[in-house]
Structure formats: structure tokens, C-alpha cells
Amino acid sequence: MRRALFVLPAALFCLVIAAFVVGLGRDPAKLPSTLIGKPLPAFSLPPVRPGDAGLKSSDLRGAPRLLNVFASWCVSCRIEHPVLLDLAAKGVALDGLDWKDAPADGAGYLAANGSPYGRIGNDASGRVGIDLGVAGVPETFVIDRRGRVRYKQVGPIDPRDWELTIKPLMDRLRAES
Amino acid sequence: MNRLALVATLGALMLAGQARAVMPDEQLADPRLEARARAITSQLRCVVCQNQTIDDSDASLARDLRIIVRERLLAGDTDSQARAYIVDRYGSFVLLKPPFESQTLLLWLGPLLVLATGGIGVGLYLRRRGYDSRAHEAALSEAERAELRALLDADHGA
Numbered sequence: 221m222r223r224a225l226f227v228l229p230a231a232l233f234c235l236v237i238a239a240f241v242v243g244l245g246r247d248p249a250k251l252p253s254t255l256i257g258k259p260l261p262a263f264s265l266p267p268v269r270p271g272d273a274g275l276k277s278s279d280l281r282g283a284p285r286l287l288n289v290f291a292s293w294c295v296s297c298r299i300e301h302p303v304l305l306d307l308a309a310k311g312v313a314l315d316g317l318d319w320k321d322a323p324a325d326g327a328g329y330l331a332a333n334g335s336p337y338g339r340i341g342n343d344a345s346g347r348v349g350i351d352l353g354v355a356g357v358p359e360t361f362v363i364d365r366r367g368r369v370r371y372k373q374v375g376p377i378d379p380r381d382w383e384l385t386i387k388p389l390m391d392r393l394r395a396e397s
Numbered sequence: 398m399n400r401l402a403l404v405a406t407l408g409a410l411m412l413a414g415q416a417r418a419v420m421p422d423e424q425l426a427d428p429r430l431e432a433r434a435r436a437i438t439s440q441l442r443c444v445v446c447q448n449q450t451i452d453d454s455d456a457s458l459a460r461d462l463r464i465i466v467r468e469r470l471l472a473g474d475t476d477s478q479a480r481a482y483i484v485d486r487y488g489s490f491v492l493l494k495p496p497f498e499s500q501t502l503l504l505w506l507g508p509l510l511v512l513a514t515g516g517i518g519v520g521l522y523l524r525r526r527g528y529d530s531r532a533h534e535a536a537l538s539e540a541e542r543a544e545l546r547a548l549l550d551a552d553h554g555a
Contacts, residue, residue, distance in 0.1 A: 225518070225521065229514075229518070232514075248447060249447070251444060251487065251488060251490055252488060253488075254484075254485060254486060254487065254488045320457065345461075346457075346458070346461055347461075350458075350461060350462070350465065350486060351486060352486075353486045353487050353488070355444035355445060355458065355487065356444075356445060356458075
């Protein structure tokens with residue numbers, strides 16, 4: 221009984237400290253998405269480059285795919301861009317959402333850096349991004365064959381994120397019926 | 398003189414900090430709706446600069462969200478509907494006053510739990526001490542009592 225009175229508070233204290241240590245390692249900028257497990261909100265966006273098809277939420281189904289939110293004014297998108305080009309070359313289904321950006325600026329960015337995207341929608345007002353809960357760029361949604369959001373990556377995808385998190389998830393989604 | 402200039406500059410900077418980011422062009426013509434909008438946006442966290450409200454923040458997303466809240470109110474939403482519109486998209490993290498729900502149970506009840514645990518600990522400790530002192534009292538033998546009385550009497554006599 222006496223021993224428990226000493227050990228119990230000490231154990232509780234250690235538990236609290238452990239929770240704080242874990243919490244310190246987390247990046248508070250990475251907010252969980254409220255869309256996980258839910259279908260994408262319906263949207264229909266005009267293209268970035270004139271003559272392209274634009275992007276509708278109904279395009280984003282059929283096979284597991286990525287939806288990358290980017291902008292020409294976004295610095296870390298430029299860091300992420302080679303990784304996206306590499307994924308596209310590997311045959312990963314990838315569409316783009318050009319967020320809070322003038323179509324001409326988005327088109328200039330793609331002309332200068334190459335486009336890894338299948339379809340690209342321009343969200344000049346940013347309202348579709350807000351419906352998706354986008355807090356900044358880049359963000360990337362992993363979408364399953366039924367058009368439901370399964371994961372959101374906040375910040376640029378680096379090769380490690382791809383190998384350790386996104387690729388295994390997409391492999392699992394592909395195995396789903 | 399330099400010190401005076403420094404104080405004046407710092408003072409001006411502190412006053413500047415009080416300014417809100419809400420721009421005149423965002424504000425609603427109806428002062429009652431505008432007051433409701435301000436009450437809502439001053440309780441919503443900006444997801445870009447997380448320790449500011451969207452009322453305070455200069456981030457362009459914060460401006461968009463301020464405008465959206467006003468649009469919702471103009472469309473006839475209640476305060477809680479307008480708030481829910483933002484929370485549906487960005488999660489309850491944006492509420493500066495966290496709601497009472499299963500995920501926040503520890504947040505709300507944690508302090509009570511700590512207080513109760515401490516209270517029980519203190520209670521147990523005091524009870525044990527109380528018990529001990531009574532035990533000492535009872536342990537005074539008749540001979541000791543006589544000795545004590547003699548000492549006290551001697552003291553009074555002196």
C-alpha cells in the first residue's frame with residue numbers, strides 16, 4: 221500500500237513526461253484531414269492551360285490516385301516537383317490542383333518545370349481548396365478507386381515519404397476491390 | 398534622448414500589434430451581422446499561423462475564411478452553422494475554445510483528475526498522521542502523566 225502510494229504518482233509523472241516528449245516531436249503544422257474516409261466534395265474546375273480538360277471531382281475515381289495541390293508562388297512545390305515528375309514517369313496516376321493562382325501563372329510554372337499531372341484544375345479563388353481543407357501548399361491527397369480520400373500528405377513529398385508511406389498505401393488500395 | 402526614441406518606437410510597435418487584420422472591404426454593412434461575424438472569427442484559429450485567430454491574421458487564407466464566415470451569415474446561417482462550415486473543413490482544431498467531445502475528454506477532465514488524485518493523496522496522508530498522533534496520546538502511561546503533571550506544577554510554582 222505504502223509502496224503503491226509512492227510508485228503510482230511517479231509512474232503517472234513518467235507517463236505525462238512521455239506524452240510531452242512524443243508531442244514535442246510532432247509538427248503542429250501537419251493537421252489531420254477531416255476528409256479521411258469520406259468522398260471528395262464535388263467540384264468542377266477550369267483548366268490551367270487553355271484547351272486542357274480541367275478537373276472535376278468525378279474524374280478522381282476508378283483507380284487509386286494522387287491529387288497534388290500546388291501553386292506557382294509556392295517555394296516548397298518547386299522542391300517537390302522533381303519527385304512528382306519521377307512518380308509520373310513511373311506511371312503513378314497524378315492530378316493537379318493549382319490553388320489560389322492565376323491560370324497564366326500556373327501555366328508558366330508548368331511550362332518552365334514540366335507537368336507531371338494528368339488533369340489540372342485551376343482554383344483561382346481558392347474555394348475548392350478550402351472545401352478540401354487545404355491549409356497551404358503543397359498538400360497531396362491519396363484517393364481510392366471509389367473517390368474517397370484515404371490519406372493527406374502535408375508538405376512536399378520526398379522520396380522517403382513515397383517509399384515508406386504513400387506507395388505502400390497505394391499498393392493496399394490497389395488490392396482493395 | 399536615444400532611450401526616449403527607443404521607448405517611443407517600442408510603444409508605437411505595441412500599439413500596432415493591437416490592430417486587427419479585418420479590412421474595411423471585408424466588413425458587412427449591417428453592424429449586427431458584422432458583430433456576429435467578428436464574434437465567430439475571433440474564436441477561430443488561423444491554420445497558417447496557428448497562434449493567431451483568423452480575425453488577427455494577415456494570411457490570405459485567413460482573409461478567405463473571414464469572407465466565407467460573412468457569406469454564410471448573409472446566406473442566413475446561424476452562428477453555429479457558420480462555425481460548423483469551417484470546422485467541417487479544417488477540424489475542431491480551429492476552435493480556440495475546444496468542444497467537449499470524446500477526443501477532448503482528457504483536456505477538459507484532466508485537471509479535475511489531477512485535483513482528485515492529489516486530494517485523495519493528501520487525504521490519505523493526513524488520515525495516517527492523525528491516526529499516529531492519537532496513537533502517541535494513548536501511549537502515555539500513568540507514570541508519564543504523573544511526571545508531566547509534576548513538571549507543569551513546578552513551572553507554575555516558579
